[in-house]
Amino acid sequence: MLSIRIVGLGLFLSIVSGKNVKIPKGLPTCYRNDPNLNQCMVEATDKIRPMLRAGIPELKIPSLEPFNLPQVDLQQGSQALNFRATLNDVVIHGLTNYKFSRFDFDVKNLQFFCEAHLDSIQLNGNYNVTGRILIAPIVGNGKFVAKIDSADAVVYQKYEIGDIKGNKHIIPVFTNSSINVSGPKAVLDGLFDGNKELNDITNKAISDNVDELFEDLKPVVEETITRIMEDLLLKHLTANIPYDQLYPVKP
Numbered sequence: 093m094l095s096i097r098i099v100g101l102g103l104f105l106s107i108v109s110g111k112n113v114k115i116p117k118g119l120p121t122c123y124r125n126d127p128n129l130n131q132c133m134v135e136a137t138d139k140i141r142p143m144l145r146a147g148i149p150e151l152k153i154p155s156l157e158p159f160n161l162p163q164v165d166l167q168q169g170s171q172a173l174n175f176r177a178t179l180n181d182v183v184i185h186g187l188t189n190y191k192f193s194r195f196d197f198d199v200k201n202l203q204f205f206c207e208a209h210l211d212s213i214q215l216n217g218n219y220n221v222t223g224r225i226l227i228a229p230i231v232g233n234g235k236f237v238a239k240i241d242s243a244d245a246v247v248y249q250k251y252e253i254g255d256i257k258g259n260k261h262i263i264p265v266f267t268n269s270s271i272n273v274s275g276p277k278a279v280l281d282g283l284f285d286g287n288k289e290l291n292d293i294t295n296k297a298i299s300d301n302v303d304e305l306f307e308d309l310k311p312v313v314e315e316t317i318t319r320i321m322e323d324l325l326l327k328h329l330t331a332n333i334p335y336d337q338l339y340p341v342k343p
């Protein structure tokens with residue numbers, strides 16, 4: 093059993109679309125009838141990287157480097173991990189260290205299949221946790237740092253054609269992702285009211301069992317990535333740029 097709630101995302105979706113939509117300068121264009129569409133899409137992910145680093149204000153897409161998550165509420169019940177936690181003011185570095193090996197747009201069925209490799213991602217922020225970890229109690233609040241050396245992600249998205257302000261748009265209706273991480277690490281400070289001995293013992297237990305714990309946290313990471321992809325990127329891109337301008341037909 094796992095539940096996750098990301099607070100403060102997706103609330104900023106604002107439709108800037110109208111009859112005369114200005115495509116942000118530098119946004120790569122791929123034609124949906126191009127026989128090399130999928131290669132164009134992979135190259136576009138490289139071209140758009142500096143824009144994602146800085147954010148794309150015209151489309152209300154925030155900076156991804158670093159990326160700020162105001163609040164994440166987690167609740168998890170499994171053998172190794174059983175806790176409720178709130179993460180606040182989470183800052184994520186490294187999300188734009190991605191390299192897509194696949195970004196296939198199946199135009200006929202309006203679905204995307206993407207595969208990406210990410211290097212060195214770091215998260216830090218404030219946490220508040222209560223529960224059990226590897227049978228021992230864990231309770232406290234303070235600062236946390238988490239890192240992964242690398243990650244491989246597969247993301248799937250399904251769209252429908254919809255109408256926004258009289259224009260034809262593709263609208264995401266389903267996104268899911270799967271991710272494998274290598275070299276995960278996490279350190280919490282401030283556990284057990286700042287009792288140093290218990291704090292150190294717990295951090296050692298986390299570090300000794302980090303792969304097992306991360307396996308349990310995988311759904312959380314996957315859900316978070318899915319929400320970020322969908323709420324932050326795809327909805328803004330597709331809601332603000334009509335289909336015929338986002339993926340035009342080459343004459």
Ligand SMILES: *[C@@H]1O[C@H](CO)[C@@H](O)[C@H](O)[C@H]1NC(C)=O
Nearest residue numbers: 176178219220221222232233
């Ligand atoms: C931590 O969470 C508990 C239970 O949800 C809450 O009562 C407490 O005020 C929180 N503490 C901090 C420092 O946020």
Ligand SMILES: *[C@@H]1O[C@H](CO)[C@@H](O)[C@H](O)[C@H]1NC(C)=O
Nearest residue numbers: 243244245246247270271272
């Ligand atoms: C994750 O690892 C499993 C087992 O090695 C593999 O089957 C799967 O394709 C990997 N997934 C990703 C997203 O790389």
Ligand SMILES: *[C@@H]1O[C@H](CO)[C@@H](O)[C@H](O)[C@H]1NC(C)=O
Nearest residue numbers: 246247248267268269270271
């Ligand atoms: C996502 O959902 C699709 C359609 O239900 C499924 O075929 C695919 O295996 C799922 N992919 C991931 C990465 O979870």
